[in-house]
Amino acid sequence: MEKNRLKIGFLMGEDSVLPAWEYEILTQLVNSDYATILALIQLDFSPSPSDVRKKRESFAFHVFSHFEKWWFKKSANAFDIVDVSKIKSHEGKIHLRVGKRNGTIEFNDEDLNTIKNHEFDLVYQSSLLDDIGYLNIPAKYGIWRINFGSNQDRANHLPGFWEVMENNPVTGSSLQIVLPSMSTIIAYRSLTRTVPYSVLNNLNSVAWKSSSFVPHRLNELYKLGAESFFAKYERVHSGQATNNPVLSNDSPGNLKMTLMFLKNGSRYMKYKIQSKFARRGVDILFLMQEFDLNNLDFSAFKRISIPKNHFWADPFLVKRDNKYFVFFEDFSYKKNKGKIACMEIDGNGNSSNYTVVLEQPYHLSYPFIFEWNGNYFMIPETSANKTVELYKCIDFPDKWEFLMNLMEDILLVDSTLLHHEGKWWLFGNTRNHQSVSANDQLMIYYSDQLFSKSWIPHPQNPVATDITNCRPAGKIFIMNGKMIRPAQNNSSWQYGYAIKLNEIERLNEVEYREKEIADITPEKYGFLGIHTLNFDKGITVIDAIVN
Numbered sequence: 295m296e297k298n299r300l301k302i303g304f305l306m307g308e309d310s311v312l313p314a315w316e317y318e319i320l321t322q323l324v325n326s327d328y329a330t331i332l333a334l335i336q337l338d339f340s341p342s343p344s345d346v347r348k349k350r351e352s353f354a355f356h357v358f359s360h361f362e363k364w365w366f367k368k369s370a371n372a373f374d375i376v377d378v379s380k381i382k383s384h385e386g387k388i389h390l391r392v393g394k395r396n397g398t399i400e401f402n403d404e405d406l407n408t409i410k411n412h413e414f415d416l417v418y419q420s421s422l423l424d425d426i427g428y429l430n431i432p433a434k435y436g437i438w439r440i441n442f443g444s445n446q447d448r449a450n451h452l453p454g455f456w457e458v459m460e461n462n463p464v465t466g467s468s469l470q471i472v473l474p475s476m477s478t479i480i481a482y483r484s485l486t487r488t489v490p491y492s493v494l495n496n497l498n499s500v501a502w503k504s505s506s507f508v509p510h511r512l513n514e515l516y517k518l519g520a521e522s523f524f525a526k527y528e529r530v531h532s533g534q535a536t537n538n539p540v541l542s543n544d545s546p547g548n549l550k551m552t553l554m555f556l557k558n559g560s561r562y563m564k565y566k567i568q569s570k571f572a573r574r575g576v577d578i579l580f581l582m583q584e585f586d587l588n589n590l591d592f593s594a595f596k597r598i599s600i601p602k603n604h605f606w607a608d609p610f611l612v613k614r615d616n617k618y619f620v621f622f623e624d625f626s627y628k629k630n631k632g633k634i635a636c637m638e639i640d641g642n643g644n645s646s647n648y649t650v651v652l653e654q655p656y657h658l659s660y661p662f663i664f665e666w667n668g669n670y671f672m673i674p675e676t677s678a679n680k681t682v683e684l685y686k687c688i689d690f691p692d693k694w695e696f697l698m699n700l701m702e703d704i705l706l707v708d709s710t711l712l713h714h715e716g717k718w719w720l721f722g723n724t725r726n727h728q729s730v731s732a733n734d735q736l737m738i739y740y741s742d743q744l745f746s747k748s749w750i751p752h753p754q755n756p757v758a759t760d761i762t763n764c765r766p767a768g769k770i771f772i773m774n775g776k777m778i779r780p781a782q783n784n785s786s787w788q789y790g791y792a793i794k795l796n797e798i799e800r801l802n803e804v805e806y807r808e809k810e811i812a813d814i815t816p817e818k819y820g821f822l823g824i825h826t827l828n829f830d831k832g833i834t835v836i837d838a839i840v841n
Contacts, residue, residue, distance in 0.1 A: 300516055301332040303417040308336050310379040315501040316420055317373040320381060322509040331383040332412055338391045357583050366492040367840040369634035370729060372501035399697045428472055436473040440504045452545060454497035457488045459554045462590060463787050464488060467500050469507040479527045482507040484759040486630050487620045487731045488829035491562040500728035517753040518804060575605035576837050578622055582643045586830035587812055592819040597647055603627045608660040613830040620835055623659035634661045634674055636691045651692045660708045701749055707732050714801060718744050722764045733784045734761035738806060757806040763786055763794045768827045790825030792816060
């Protein structure tokens with residue numbers, strides 16, 4: 295018997311418009327198999343946040359905003375206004391008459407009863423209504439809305455602004471649920487890479503990413519049920535709702551804004567000059583010692599020399615016949631494309647010349663290699679081809695044949711496989727829009743069979759949404775009886791800045807939970823970044839950006 299879909303109300307102003315990123319939310323829900331847009335709820339007025347904000351903006355801020363629109367280009371503007379009047383909801387539109395008493399918004403009793411009779415499971419409140427604060431509309435699972443900004447106390451009036459101007463490499467956003475009890479739950483908290491130099495493009499990226507939050511969590515609510523869903527997110531975060539508007543601080547004054555603009559401009563010019571003349575490569579380093587977090591000095595690692603105009607990254611290890619084979623991405627700056635190469639390291643730490651073992655017309659990297667039933671297999675990253683490809687070794691180490699596509703028409707980076715409790719678990723990062731980073735949305739898919747094209751998405755996807763601890767950074771390994779997942783920490787302007795180690799506490803078809811147990815940062819080893827970690831008996835290998 296098919297479950298009843300979640301009944302959604304979509305709350306907006308009377309003019310029936312949404313920004314493009316929220317229109318994306320609406321269309322995803324309309325086309326989903328877990329939700330029904332029961333009604334579009336329209337207030338009998340449309341707030342004009344731009345008018346409110348203009349009164350709060352300094353002249354210099356106003357000039358800066360216009361300069362950004364002229365100077366920086368966007369691939370798709372998340373804030374283009376879209377008419378939603380043609381969207382069909384199950385029971386049409388509900389017009390909600392609104393009044394004010396003593397500064398508090400009140401609803402018409404007749405309209406409120408109409409809403410109650412619809413018995414909404416939840417109501418999504420459009421960001422265009424943020425300036426009038428939280429609206430208490432009757433709904434079983436409360437009011438859902440998106441907040442922008444890493445620091446909610448100062449970021450909502452100027453979302454994405456302070457992160458750019460203060461050169462903060464991380465920008466946040468979240469999905470807030472205000473329950474009928476007026477308690478709040480943060481069901482999705484995201485930290486993503488700040489788009490540098492441009493507030494406009496930074497906010498654009500954050501908004502497009504945030505368009506995936508509501509569909510992901512509604513799908514999870516539908517599959518898990520309310521009891522399991524809310525028990526989990528109440529453990530994660532809870533607080534008390536506020537009925538105040540989120541305009542929290544004015545724009546900078548003329549002098550401060552001018553100084554910030556000049557400082558940001560000088561950073562931009564410095565970046566353009568450095569990117570034109572400087573090319574900082576990635577090196578592979580190894581140590582003839584098995585990985586031990588409590589007794590390992592990365593500065594003692596031996597650096598492997600690489601050809602000119604190349605960089606090497608994503609090293610993976612195979613120990614065979616008392617020899618070590620390192621498989622890695624060999625990237626050519628001239629061809630702007632990577633291929634998979636291999637070199638041998640003997641027991642004394644001597645490395646051989648490298649050999650290209652796999653090349654395609656598209657970019658290859660992250661050669662995830664594993665042994666199964668006496669055979670070696672490889673899943674290189676093939677996101678440029680929108681596939682997850684499986685190869686089998688027919689003559690070790692340099693002859694590989696294509697077996698099958700495990701997944702197609704998908705952008706999944708750094709695919710990492712784990713066999714656990716009779717199932718195959720495929721970890722990888724993705725993005726929901728071309729303007730969004732792929733570094734901070736970790737997905738899991740599972741299958742009973744390795745050679746399968748039917749991989750089931752985990753209901754909790756994305757299982758990690760924090761750029762400081764998300765994208766795979768090597769094989770999942772067992773240490774002291776615990777499953778450890780290495781993850782990239784990209785909370786820096788330097789991509790591949792550091793590695794975090796996470797203990798997987800729970801992994802099954804309905805729940806994933808991990809906790810951070812270690813943070814491997816590069817500075818004390820004289821590096822600018824540490825990107826990948828793998829090891830086998832008697833050897834540890836990393837890739838790093840050496841200062």
